[in-house]
Amino acid sequence: MIDLKRDGDVFVLRFDAGENRFHPDFIDAVGVALDEVERTEGPGALVTVGTGKFYSNGLDLEWLGANRDRFEEYLRTVNALYARFLSLPVPTVAALNGHAFAGGAMLALAHDFAVMRTDRGYFCLPEVDLGMSFTPGMSALIQARLTAPVAHEAMLTGRRYTAAEAQAAGIVARTAAEDQVLPAALELAASLAPKDGKVVGKIRTDMYAGTLAALRGPVF
Amino acid sequence: MIDLKRDGDVFVLRFDAGENRFHPDFIDAVGVALDEVERTEGPGALVTVGTGKFYSNGLDLEWLGANRDRFEEYLRTVNALYARFLSLPVPTVAALNGHAFAGGAMLALAHDFAVMRTDRGYFCLPEVDLGMSFTPGMSALIQARLTAPVAHEAMLTGRRYTAAEAQAAGIVARTAAEDQVLPAALELAASLAPKDGKVVGKIRTDMYAGTLAALRGPVF
Amino acid sequence: MIDLKRDGDVFVLRFDAGENRFHPDFIDAVGVALDEVERTEGPGALVTVGTGKFYSNGLDLEWLGANRDRFEEYLRTVNALYARFLSLPVPTVAALNGHAFAGGAMLALAHDFAVMRTDRGYFCLPEVDLGMSFTPGMSALIQARLTAPVAHEAMLTGRRYTAAEAQAAGIVARTAAEDQVLPAALELAASLAPKDGKVVGKIRTDMYAGTLAALRGPVF
Numbered sequence: 001m002i003d004l005k006r007d008g009d010v011f012v013l014r015f016d017a018g019e020n021r022f023h024p025d026f027i028d029a030v031g032v033a034l035d036e037v038e039r040t041e042g043p044g045a046l047v048t049v050g051t052g053k054f055y056s057n058g059l060d061l062e063w064l065g066a067n068r069d070r071f072e073e074y075l076r077t078v079n080a081l082y083a084r085f086l087s088l089p090v091p092t093v094a095a096l097n098g099h100a101f102a103g104g105a106m107l108a109l110a111h112d113f114a115v116m117r118t119d120r121g122y123f124c125l126p127e128v129d130l131g132m133s134f135t136p137g138m139s140a141l142i143q144a145r146l147t148a149p150v151a152h153e154a155m156l157t158g159r160r161y162t163a164a165e166a167q168a169a170g171i172v173a174r175t176a177a178e179d180q181v182l183p184a185a186l187e188l189a190a191s192l193a194p195k196d197g198k199v200v201g202k203i204r205t206d207m208y209a210g211t212l213a214a215l216r217g218p219v220f
Numbered sequence: 221m222i223d224l225k226r227d228g229d230v231f232v233l234r235f236d237a238g239e240n241r242f243h244p245d246f247i248d249a250v251g252v253a254l255d256e257v258e259r260t261e262g263p264g265a266l267v268t269v270g271t272g273k274f275y276s277n278g279l280d281l282e283w284l285g286a287n288r289d290r291f292e293e294y295l296r297t298v299n300a301l302y303a304r305f306l307s308l309p310v311p312t313v314a315a316l317n318g319h320a321f322a323g324g325a326m327l328a329l330a331h332d333f334a335v336m337r338t339d340r341g342y343f344c345l346p347e348v349d350l351g352m353s354f355t356p357g358m359s360a361l362i363q364a365r366l367t368a369p370v371a372h373e374a375m376l377t378g379r380r381y382t383a384a385e386a387q388a389a390g391i392v393a394r395t396a397a398e399d400q401v402l403p404a405a406l407e408l409a410a411s412l413a414p415k416d417g418k419v420v421g422k423i424r425t426d427m428y429a430g431t432l433a434a435l436r437g438p439v440f
Numbered sequence: 441m442i443d444l445k446r447d448g449d450v451f452v453l454r455f456d457a458g459e460n461r462f463h464p465d466f467i468d469a470v471g472v473a474l475d476e477v478e479r480t481e482g483p484g485a486l487v488t489v490g491t492g493k494f495y496s497n498g499l500d501l502e503w504l505g506a507n508r509d510r511f512e513e514y515l516r517t518v519n520a521l522y523a524r525f526l527s528l529p530v531p532t533v534a535a536l537n538g539h540a541f542a543g544g545a546m547l548a549l550a551h552d553f554a555v556m557r558t559d560r561g562y563f564c565l566p567e568v569d570l571g572m573s574f575t576p577g578m579s580a581l582i583q584a585r586l587t588a589p590v591a592h593e594a595m596l597t598g599r600r601y602t603a604a605e606a607q608a609a610g611i612v613a614r615t616a617a618e619d620q621v622l623p624a625a626l627e628l629a630a631s632l633a634p635k636d637g638k639v640v641g642k643i644r645t646d647m648y649a650g651t652l653a654a655l656r657g658p659v660f
Contacts, residue, residue: 091596112596128415133422136429143427147367147587149390155423156311156332157412170589192597195568202573203595207583209576348635353642356649363647367587369610375643376531376552377632 001026004033009043009193010186011036011090020056022103023063024074027081037090044197045189046088048111049095049182053121058103075219078103079137083215085110086141086208089201091192095185096163096172102126106138109145112192112204113173115185120178122160123171129158137215144211146171221246224253229263229413230406231256231310240276242323243283244294247301257310264417265409266308268331269315269402273341278323295439298323299357303435305330306361306428309421311412315405316383316392322346326358329365332412332424334392335405342380343391349378357435364431366391441466444473449483449633450626451476451530460496462543463503464514467521477530484637485629486528488551489535489622493561498543515659518543519577523655525550526581526648529641531632535625536603536612542566546578549585552632552644554612555625562600563611569598577655584651586611 003014013033017026037046050056064074085092085107094100094111098121105123108114116123125142127134134142134155143151150169153159163175176184192200205212223234233253237246257266270276284294305312305327314320314331318341325343328334336343345362347354354362354375363371370389373379383395396404412420425432443454453473457466477486490496504514525532525547534540534551538561545563548554556563565582567574574582574595583591590609593599603615616624632640645652 112592128419128423131416131419133419133426136426139423139426145588145592147390147589148365149367149393151427152332152365153393155427156420158415170587173589173593195598196571199568199571199573200596203568203579206573206576206579207591207595348639348643351636351639353639353646356646359643359646367610368585369587369613371647372552372585373613375647376640378635 002029002033004036007186008190009045010189011040011044011046012186013037013046013048015048015050015056019054020050020104021060021062022056022058022078022081023060024077026060027077030081031084034084034088038088043193045091045093045193047093047095047182047185047189049185050097053098054104055094055096055098055100055121056104056107057099057101058105058107072219075135079135079215079219082106082110082137082141083212086215087201087205087212089197091189091195091197091200093185093189093192095182096121096123097178097181100124102130106141108172109141113188114171115174115176115181115188116163116166116172117178117181118163118175122162123166124158124160125154126158128156135219136217137211137219140211140214144208222249222253224256227406228410229265230409231260231264231266232402232406233257233266233268235268235270235276239274240270240324241280241282242276242278242298242301243280244297246280247297250301251304254304254308258308263413265311265313265413267313267315267402267405267409269405270317273318274324275314275316275318275320275341276324276327277319277321278325278327292439295355299355299435299439302326302330302357302361303432306435307421307425307432309417311409311415311417311420313405313409313412315402316341316343317398317401319344326361328392329361333394333408335394335396335401335408336383336386336392337398337401338383338395339398342382343386344378344380345374346378348376355439356437357431357439360431360434364428442469442473444476447626448630449485450629451480451484451486452622452626453477453486453488455488455490455496459494460490460544461500461502462496462498462518462521463500464517466500467517470521471524474524474528478528483633485531485533485633487533487535487622487625487629489625490537493538494544495534495536495538495540495561496544496547497539497541498545498547512659515575519575519655519659522546522550522577522581523652526655527641527645527652529637531629531635531637531640533625533629533632535622536561536563537618537621539564546581548612549581553614553628555614555616555621555628556603556606556612557618557621558603558615559618562602563606564598564600565594566598568596575659576657577651577659580651580654584648
């Protein structure tokens with residue numbers, strides 16, 4: 001489902017579950033991997049990457065359909081995942097090998113930077129077209145990481161951003177051809193790995209104190 | 221004074237009162253029109269547009285001069301108008317056929333998007349040059365919709381933005397020649413009309429919860 | 441250490457202490473100069489500029505090393521300096537003749553606008569590489585003045601921005617060759633000097649009420 005490897009100072013967490021939707025087991029497995037990343041002493045950085053056409057499509061709507069009574073608990077778990085990334089004491093880079101949709105797009109925004117594949121794949125918040133809204137924490141995350149006009153358009157129109165459009169909008173830091181997405185993300189992560197993770201975590205946690213509070217607060 | 225028509229799924233609210241300053245009767249008439257827009261079931265979107273050289277010049281300083289004792293009440297009414305647009309359960313597009321100054325510029329910012337005329341007309345917040353300041357709600361609105369450097373320059377220098385400059389600054393989404401401003405706004409609105417207005421309203425209201433609270437709070 | 445002159449309606453506050461680090465005596469002297477600027481009636485604007493290669497390198501780490509027991513008091517004093525600039529009832533322009541690093545970069549951000557030298561000198565927040573973090577007020581200042589993606593990169597990577605990069609990122613308003621930095625800043629300041637300083641101060645203080653509260657609040 002997921003796979004954690006190390007490439008020099010950089011951990012590579014590969015999501016390997018098709019659309020990489022957030023099944024509770026998937027979220028748990030990611031949490032265990034992040035525990036290992038956090039435990040490691042010395043220089044380090046983390047790259048996450050999906051497989052094939054998908055980085056992640058976000059919420060596991062199939063699981064949710066079968067567990068409607070656990071909706072609130074589930075949203076808390078997802079928000080906690082974003083909060084975990086946003087407060088991780090390690091620089092993080094999302095390698096967007098493919099679609100980053102909805103919750104998967106938000107996961108990308110919870111990283112320090114993202115590198116996006118140029119030939120195909122979109123960054124998209126389709127909630128408005130699915131009849132869904134955002135938890136207060138999700139709104140706070142998106143609005144804290146994007147400029148106001150970009151957050152507005154992304155959240156209210158469900159626009160699908162190509163890599164070039166996402167870079168122009170400041171959603172992703174870099175773009176790369178399919179086979180260069182992971183190498184570019186590794187390079188960026190390696191350049192950040194020498195930084196003191198505790199300091200990175202402290203600065204980031206301070207910067208996004210309000211966002212983290214919202215992600216840890218009520219989901220409705 | 222105003223005129224509400226329907227073009228397919230799109231309501232067109234035309235301001236037809238010269239400079240379209242916010243006389244209390246003008247604000248009331250807009251409120252009645254928005255009631256009708258809100259009452260309509262099914263797909264829908266709203267375009268607002270002025271007439272001739274003006275989209276709107278904002279506060280009715282002449283009326284205010286004759287009603288100084290009603291200044292606070294008046295500002296509350298104007299802020300409520302912005303809050304009404306910002307929370308409207310319908311996608312909204314401002315067709316800036318001409319000048320959008322001061323309160324009129326803020327009204328444009330209370331829409332989802334704006335299309336601005338290229339050959340003449342400015343977007344301008346001249347308050348600093350008029351010896352005026354902004355209500356907390358107005359500051360919050362402008363700062364919530366523009367990037368920090370743009371809000372700073374617009375509010376503290378009174379810069380007059382042409383359409384091209386406003387688009388580059390992220391103030392307006394599109395620009396068009398005079399006779400294409402309304403058609404472009406209609407096209408954009410029509411593309412948004414299929415979205416569920418309740419969902420649009422919910423997402424937007426959540427995103428701007430703090431701004432709405434400021435617009436509904438004290439004006440001094 | 442510092443020198444205050446007047447050029448028409450524009451005050452020029454020159455920092456003339458090498459790297460222009462914030463020794464307590466330096467901060468006191470700047471405060472006295474700002475008192476004089478504030479006392480002056482009529483049109484006015486303020487330009488600050490350094491000397492040689494440095495605009496300012498920020499905190500006086502040497503003095504701090506010898507006065508570790510005064511760390512908290514010192515940070516309060518520095519934050520108060522930023523708050524003083526951010527609430528100054530006069531338009532302000534930083535002429536970045538050279539490096540603006542760390543606390544010096546934040547001082548630049550506390551001005552209305554900055555003009556940056558093109559051939560050499562960087563805008564840089566190197567705290568992450570020095571094992572330092574930001575006070576809540578400093579974080580608030582940086583995040584209030586820069587777009588979200590720019591604040592994120594600047595604070596978490598310690599990137600050194602050239603003048604062209606800083607302008608593209610919206611960190612500085614203008615760039616100029618070495619001998620044109622001060623003239624360009626004077627020209628910009630002179631264009632703002634006719635504005636009513638009390639109105640400028642009121643609008644700016646309202647806009648950044650939250651930032652000012654953070655700068656005046658706890659430093660840890």
